[in-house]
Amino acid sequence: MxxxxxxxxxxxxxxxxxxxxxxxxxxxxxxxxxxxxxxxxxxxxxxxxxxxxxxxxxxxxxxxxxxxxxxxxxxxxxxxxxxxxxxxxVLTAPTNSNGPSAELKAAIDASFGSMDDLKTKFNAAATTRFGSGWAWLGMKPDGTLGITSTPNQDNPLMPVADDHLVPILGLDVWEHAYYLKYQNRRPEYIAAFWNVVNWEQVNANFTAAVGGAVPSL
CATH class of the missing domain: 1.10.287.990 (Fe,Mn superoxide dismutase (SOD) domain)
Structure with missing residues (x-):
């Protein structure tokens, strides 16, 4: 099909x-x-x-x-x-999301210390991905949350990935995702991304990952 x-x-x-x-x-x-x-x-x-x-x-x-x-x-x-x-x-209009659930927030705090620390680490992964690629937040095999980045169109589901995660949030940092508006200012685009995150979907992705499933598309 x-x-x-x-x-x-x-x-x-x-x-x-x-x-x-x-x-x-x-x-x-x-x-x-x-x-x-x-x-x-x-x-x-x-x-x-x-x-x-x-x-x-x-x-x-x-x-x-x-x-x-x-x-x-x-x-x-x-x-x-x-x-x-x-x-x-995982994208939505700027006013249409209420933030992470209590369960996801607890997991974020346990894995990173705080939401601000999560954003700092995620932004760094997205900013330092050389050339084209993606940044990811996901669940590691041990049940904690982790952050990684992948080149080109790789993702953490692939056996070829350096880090294996079940993704719950991802950001496209290919230039075609931002260049018309942000030109070479990738960090500005990454910072703007947090305003359009669909946390309700991320919460659902987290619940799926806790249950051992890859989030449905």
Whole structure:
């Protein structure tokens, strides 16, 4: 079954002034759609992989489940599809979120000390990711929260990742995510991101991760 572009839960202009309308429209309809088109085209030649959903496809990156001739295109484009589908869901209009739940806040305090410390560490991971990539907050195998970053369209679900987490929050730091508005000022974009985090979705992602599941898309 071919992958399709997911609808957003908000209008393209809803994240203004923190994420501009044009960037959101291009990012969703052009960049994300390209990843979907590329991975669908690649998988057409390997019907035996059709039964893998996008999560299992990402978990198979770097393993012998993915034929060598498909490895790069699946890693880049299957990763791009999962990453963006996840990313859209953790965004919302600036006034539409109430912050982390009591359970998530307790986990944040236990793992990082405070929300401010979490933001400092997350912002550093996003800022120092060389070139294109992502920053992630997620649950580690030991049940605590951790922060990592990945290059290109990798994510912490992939066996090739340096750190393995179940993501509950992610930030795209590819230049196409921010350059029209922020140009080379990536730290400014990262700081603005916190104004449009959909904490209700992050809370749900955390609950899923506690239960041992990857958040649904």
């Amino acid at each position: 071919a992958f399709t572009l997911p609808a957003l839960t908000f209008e393209y202009q809803a994240l203004e002034p923190y994420v501009d309308t044009t960037t959101m429209q291009i990012h969703h309809t052009k960049h994300h759609q390209t990843y979907i088109t590329n991975v669908n085209n690649a998988l057409e030649k390997f019907p035996e992989l059709a039964s893998l959903g996008i999560v299992d496809l990402n978990k198979a990156v770097g393993t012998d489940k993915i034929p060598k001739e498909l490895a790069t295109v699946v890693r880049n484009n299957g990763g791009g599809h999962w990453n963006h589908s996840f990313f859209w869901k």
